[in-house]
Amino acid sequence: MASSNPSSTPTDPHILGNAHRDKGLLNEAEQMYTQALAEREAKLGPEHASTIDTVNNLGVIYCRKGRLDEAEQMYTRALAGRENDLGSEHTATLDTVNNLAIVYCLQGQVDKSEKIFLRVLSGRGKQLGENHASTIDTLNNLGNLYIAQKKLNKAETIYLQVLARKETLEGDDDVATLNTANNLGNLYYSQREFDKAKQMYTRALAGTEKAFGKGHPLTVETLNSLGKLYNARGNLGMPERMYLRALDGAAKDLGPDHPSTSETVTNLVDLYCANGRMDMARQLQERWLRM
Structure with missing residues (x-):
């Protein structure tokens, strides 16, 4: 900063x-x-x-x-x-400590990163308050770290705290709140708690479509997540419906070269191939190459 x-x-x-x-x-x-x-x-x-x-x-x-x-x-x-x-507790110092923790996490030094995030969390809580945006962001980073460490119960506890605080601070439709709901959906999906995952994804989707539109990256990401969830549950027809909605928004607003567009095309092609619809898979690939 x-x-x-x-x-x-x-x-x-x-x-x-x-x-x-x-x-x-x-x-x-x-x-x-x-x-x-x-x-x-x-x-x-x-x-x-x-x-x-x-x-x-x-x-x-x-x-x-x-x-x-x-x-x-x-x-x-x-x-x-x-x-x-x-000094070690100044907010600008803690900003740099937080940045360093992110680098350590990206380097795979997760234990080192965890200790530093905990230092930042304690310092920001004292200096700024538990419900300050910077404190909440640090808490969210800690949740992401626990996901990387496969400490899913700890991550769930952290994300639920983050969600409650963001709802209070930013409101239900803020992108940060919706992103946390999506993160919780991903967590529950990885634990095969599909009902909880669907609840979080559906909430995130409703909020992002209303606040940001069909082509927002978070909207597209959540539609893809719902498609994978429905596919895992064997809900016939629903995965394709979700992926097509995601592709429609991504193609119009993000463009063919955006990673979210590429991911959606891949998900649809994989779905068609798995269902033996090879002609549909080929048509989609040809259409995407012309975009």
Whole structure:
């Protein structure tokens, strides 16, 4: 997370980096942050708070681009700087600790990641309150980590807490609330608790379609999840219906190259092949190639 710098101007490469990052232009953001880092190190020194802000933001870009070792280096440097300047419990310090925990999780260092998430959760709870959005996000990250560790009972407990807090803070139709409902659906599906899974998926679907439309990525994801659920339960006709709804929304709003569109096509082709409908599978593949 970037700290504001009162002396920054709209032409400051750090500010331009933030703008590119917020638009998802990662290469451009990396270029601007790299330039800003060199300038701030030269003018302000390597330990100045503004320099450390740029180090942290460069870590964000590396993480989003999957360059995890480089992200870890940036976050480790930013953490040392912020702890020295602000203390270990400052919210900006905890932001960097949280970023580092995410990197460790993505690297497969789940035990290390868990300890750090617990530190962030405790610190944010004290500094911001249990129902602050940042505290809830950390709790959600911990639930995701427990999924990765196959600690499904712990994950369920965490997700239920997150869902209740997000409902109170954001409302029933907020994307964060609906995403948590979808996560719970995935958890119940993996445990073959199909009734609970269907309840969560149906709730998430109703909310996303109402709030964001048929082509929103979460709507498409939930329709695909429902298709898989109905297929696992042997509900004839329902999987195809869900996948076709997902494909209709994804093709119109996300485009043929979006991962959600590709996933939906794959699910439909697999379904047709499993049911011996090879002509339908071929027609769908040909149609998708022409999109």
